[in-house]
Amino acid sequence: MTTISTHPPPAPTTKARLLDIMRTRGTVSRVELVGAAGLTPGTITNVIRELLDDGLVQEAGQARSTGGQPRRLLRLRAQAHYAVGVQMDRCTSSVVLADFTGRLVAQKTLQGSGSHAPGEMLEILASRIHHLLEAEKVPFESVLGISLVTHGPQNRVDGTLLAPRPTLQWYGFPLVSTLSRLTGLPVILENDATAAAMGEQWLGDVSAESFGVIYMASGLGGGAVVNREVYRGGGSNTVELGHITLDVSGPPCECGNRGCVENLCGTAAVVARAVRDLPLRRRLGLKDNPAETLNDFNRISSAAVEGDLAARHLLEDAARGLGQAAVTLVNLFDLSTVVLAGPAFSTAGTLLRDHISATVNAAAFNRELQPISVVLSSHGSLAAAIGGSLQVLRTASDAKERRTAPPSFLTRRTPPQFASLKP
């Protein structure tokens, strides 16, 4: 099985650190690398020589001289490698292709997993990945792998989901090994909110060393970056923000808990409330069917933004609940920045953000020390997929250098079988 163990996270190798710095900063000089990496000029020179020889880095002209020797500049070679990020949600999925610098080369939004059996959905995804690579003329050999990003709970070692969602068939289905067989590429399974956190950390606008993420698609999850590290806890199911109690006397949840955040203020809960308001339902043409949850939510969001009071009240109520979930996140992890990510924030993000921010800044335990900053993700509804692709770029470059690491991630099990797939 082609999985990467990311726990416990090993310290990054020197090469990986330099690649990270170049991925974040773009074009740099060796002198800047010395400063940023805290390594000796000799080490930098040697490692950069190897990276140039490997074709991962290229010269990028000279910086304007400030009197001394002109500084030769370096940057990642964009075409050195590519990575695929797949965000799979019940209502919608996205496939993104990133080059070695982390730049988004291509993207494709497609149907969600809700109306498919797992094997069928993975065939659709494999086919789309294949066509994306073909359309962009990306050589198959240069693709490092795929991050399959979806909801939890997950068993990341086995590459399976541990919940019967969207349907019972998905429980325990060998997602990672199947997608790997279908594509011929190494696959990692990742949590959507965690992937969004990684994307924000490495290529986002948030500069805080610690921040939380609320990820909202058809489900609701959370993530945290603490002192520049993604919080991984003891396993693979951290920051399950959708399944914490906001109301002890609230409805029972299929997770076993009661009054869960997801059931009180997730997209499906908002849609369910809107559907019960018959004039609103008619006005917005809500479909009220599980595969349409996100579309319905976006219809409500559009209406709210355009001034529909009923729609606006529904979103404000949800935002208050999300704000209280954010208070829990902030109070437990001791954070002062919260990032909102995922497709549910794409239409009424500003409205939701402002109300979440007001709740958090009235209630968070630490607000006396500094106000809590609530911001929308730099990557919009693609945040999780982009984060996943970045994770592949970072993990794979690191694994390649680490001679002792199991090579499975970088070894293809089978030749690609795209030809046998329907487009």
Place this chain on the structure above:
Amino acid sequence: MTTISTHPPPAPTTKARLLDIMRTRGTVSRVELVGAAGLTPGTITNVIRELLDDGLVQEAGQARSTGGQPRRLLRLRAQAHYAVGVQMDRCTSSVVLADFTGRLVAQKTLQGSGSHAPGEMLEILASRIHHLLEAEKVPFESVLGISLVTHGPQNRVDGTLLAPRPTLQWYGFPLVSTLSRLTGLPVILENDATAAAMGEQWLGDVSAESFGVIYMASGLGGGAVVNREVYRGGGSNTVELGHITLDVSGPPCECGNRGCVENLCGTAAVVARAVRDLPLRRRLGLKDNPAETLNDFNRISSAAVEGDLAARHLLEDAARGLGQAAVTLVNLFDLSTVVLAGPAFSTAGTLLRDHISATVNAAAFNRELQPISVVLSSHGSLAAAIGGSLQVLRTASDAKERRTAPPSFLTRRTPPQFASLKP
């Protein structure tokens, strides 16, 4: 000001690691140290020689030979240093004295901070510390310092509390500098639940690498150890479990939030409910006054254990709420062990534990991967004070070796002024 910055936590020095191993294991051979520390025999021999020269470690006879050379054993020299842990709560306080091995040498339980101005309370504590040292004939010079352990939110750098509790006077009062001046000893400020977590980690029965702590005294707080490290987040107010919402429509809390765990199932909430049940109030002789909250809670606990149904129902209700708070802790930090610590668990700990465990194991997101173990702290109601004293022993030994560390922690500011204090 005599504070220790513990953030970001530096990697422990080799000496500190060896001292930690000996503190946890007791008597060890050099060969065992090599295995446990993952260092070369040469390094171990050199560092142990220095520790013997410094008087921190002593020879402790020979291990029975298994054929080869008999192994000379080593252990910490108990009298090398001492540390004081002070747990200060509104209703009750404890002072403990630990020797260099972490063994509890003496303890004293005294009144809480609720009925005193901060300066007065600190004078009482300083006086008790002085008398404890005198009674145990511990040389003042051998005392490394004091950990003052209490509720949050705290500014650990300034050594102050950031909440007006127990009274407005306590907000921002220079606790650390005042106690340091009164005792002539270095002082650290620490969160009670975090201190309990440290105590459990280093000298407790819990072997899990990651676990959460629910600390319940007159207030309610939380702590977490993640992959053997105390979770410190970005600052000094992590895991504020008492102030997360369990009921969105619950009563407003002075913290700014609504339906907080502490207000729904903390000791004061249970006592308030018991007091409203007049027959129960009369039967148990409840005092219903803030300084008596813990005593009243213990009266209710005793009655519950002895079969009083009304008392039992109150505790079971509280335990259900605590269980749901534990689910939040477990779901966000991804834990599978929860430790219950603090004086509120001293009388009906088993009853509370069993109900909390039932709730957690019916609702935690990760229970499919492994059942959540809920256990009572090994250190009972002294958990926080003992954890504080251990923290001093560990931090101070480490700071002493770290030449670059600011020496303030180990440098007394003023001679002790005990003589001027009332007993």
